[in-house]
Amino acid sequence: MKCLPREIILDILSRLSVTSLLQAKRVCKAWHNLVRDPLLVCMHFSHVKDPCLILHCDDPIKNQLYSLELSDLIKDDRRDVNKIRVPALPEFYVVARAMDYIELPKSKELPNQNSVFGFGVNQTTNKYKVIQVVYWKHRNRRRRDIFRPLLPVQVLVRGRLHWHTWSIFCSSRITGNIEDEQFSCCPIISFDFEDEQFREVAMPSCGDLDKIRCHLVDLGGCVSAAVFNGYEQIEIWIMKEYDVKESWIKEFNIGNHVPRSLEEEEEEEEEADQKSSFDRVVGLLKTGEVLLEYKCRALVIIKIMEHLNN
Amino acid sequence: MASSSSSSSTQVKKITLKAADGKHFEVEEPVAMEMETVKSFFVGNEDAMKDMVVPLLNVSSEHMPAILDFYRNHSEFRKRTPPPPAEEVKAFNEAFLENKSDEQLMEMIMAANFLNTKELLNFLTEAAANRIKNKSVEYVRAFFGIENDFTPEEEARIRAENEWAFDGLDED
Structure with a gap:
């Protein structure tokens, strides 16, 4: 058989999943180099595919990673999650999907310090960067504005990472108990990997995003927000034009999203720990369906029946 | 048609x-x-x-x-x-x-x-x-008619580097 030209091989490879690409490195020396070609990365992302998820699991063994190709899952639902063998690391965060891992130099640990990690790429220089945003939870009871943590959910859109922030005010000067604190939402902060600047991003003026149960999500390349309204209703907001306050619109509602098979277990889970009791909108699939993570236990695909606009 | x-x-x-x-x-x-x-x-x-x-x-x-x-x-x-x-x-x-x-x-x-x-x-x-996709390296080589030009040592090293990707392959 005649050999296919390099650009055709690149084209074929760019349509493969990350795991298949890693295997392709073993085919021959020429392919080993092809897989490292920066052009391949660009082509890979240009073929709009459903995302590959990396699942981080602490139960029953700490720090287990699994990968899941969603496009495979849709076509045939027999594909399981693949276990990712991770080297024995003391503790780590999953910041983004990548094909390799590096160990970062240890940063200074200070008491009452919290940090959020972010990962992205400078598109001009093609350099990947990991950032660590550190803040202190010092409880100064004389001042009202105490700390503004970045929520760990981050969204990478247009070469910028975005976080939603919270403000926590202490309402009781005397006790300073958590129960006395009031939460309120603060701006969306972006970090630009190009110029390394933090900026504030426009929010809708209606205040609907200032809810405690609200998180950011990337929907079709737009910064979007999932607002948990009441018990079983999720509002999806999308910023259609980047950083334009007026372009934020409520795109659709997700009604009763608890899958029936999980509903019965619901009651027993009342006492479940806080962290695992939230649902999270993960993203949009190519089919237009919404992928939802249900209380750290199940991934749910939801068909959107009705868009509020158009 | x-x-x-x-x-x-x-x-x-x-x-x-x-x-x-x-x-x-x-x-x-x-x-x-x-x-x-x-x-x-x-x-x-x-x-x-x-x-x-x-x-x-x-x-x-x-x-x-x-x-x-x-x-x-x-x-x-x-x-x-x-x-x-x-x-x-x-x-x-x-x-x-x-x-x-x-x-x-x-x-x-x-x-x-x-x-x-x-x-x-x-x-x-x-x-x-x-x-x-999801096929073994041997299958892909046969598909494209590619000769394996790695030494066994080199291949073992690359395999070890990307070990996690080799679970869950389909039958050839």
């Missing part, structure tokens, strides 16, 4: 294409013009007459009927209002790939590359990617 489509209007101009092995194919002009290589033969070449035979040096006559069938159907899909249902396009595409060996697929990719048509090339490379 294939070639009978629009030939009721007898005025449609035909262009003659000559495959690598000398066989001639008469093709309706709009279908022939889907191929950039054929188009560039005429565009900007005022001397070229529409009745000239266009030589396609890299395309074997074995694949010409299938390739032309693809163009005819897909250009019809594009023109139709309302657009055809996704299932109809999918059914045609699946039937197109059915019974095509890996080797035939490769040859058609080369042909589509030579004819310089994005739509067919995209379709075929996607088909090739689907055939090799």
Whole structure:
């Protein structure tokens, strides 16, 4: 058989999943180099595919990673999650999907310090960067504005990472108990990997995003927000034009999203720990369906029946 | 459903294409013009007459009927209002790939590359990617006819580096 030209091989490879690409490195020396070609990365992302998820699991063994190709899952639902063998690391965060891992130099640990990690790429220089945003939870009871943590959910859109922030005010000067604190939402902060600047991003003026149960999500390349309204209703907001306050619109509602098979277990889970009791909108699939993570236990695909606009 | 489509209007101009092995194919002009290589033969070449035979040096006559069938159907899909249902396009595409060996697929990719048509090339490379995804390294080598030029030590090292990716492969 005649050999296919390099650009055709690149084209074929760019349509493969990350795991298949890693295997392709073993085919021959020429392919080993092809897989490292920066052009391949660009082509890979240009073929709009459903995302590959990396699942981080602490139960029953700490720090287990699994990968899941969603496009495979849709076509045939027999594909399981693949276990990712991770080297024995003391503790780590999953910041983004990548094909390799590096160990970062240890940063200074200070008491009452919290940090959020972010990962992205400078598109001009093609350099990947990991950032660590550190803040202190010092409880100064004389001042009202105490700390503004970045929520760990981050969204990478247009070469910028975005976080939603919270403000926590202490309402009781005397006790300073958590129960006395009031939460309120603060701006969306972006970090630009190009110029390394933090900026504030426009929010809708209606205040609907200032809810405690609200998180950011990337929907079709737009910064979007999932607002948990009441018990079983999720509002999806999308910023259609980047950083334009007026372009934020409520795109659709997700009604009763608890899958029936999980509903019965619901009651027993009342006492479940806080962290695992939230649902999270993960993203949009190519089919237009919404992928939802249900209380750290199940991934749910939801068909959107009705868009509020158009 | 294939070639009978629009030939009721007898005025449609035909262009003659000559495959690598000398066989001639008469093709309706709009279908022939889907191929950039054929188009560039005429565009900007005022001397070229529409009745000239266009030589396609890299395309074997074995694949010409299938390739032309693809163009005819897909250009019809594009023109139709309302657009055809996704299932109809999918059914045609699946039937197109059915019974095509890996080797035939490769040859058609080369042909589509030579004819310089994005739509067919995209379709075929996607088909090739689907055939090799989640397959073992040995399967992929056989598929492309590639010799393993790694030493056993090198291969073991690369395998170890990417160990996690080798779980959950399909049967070859």
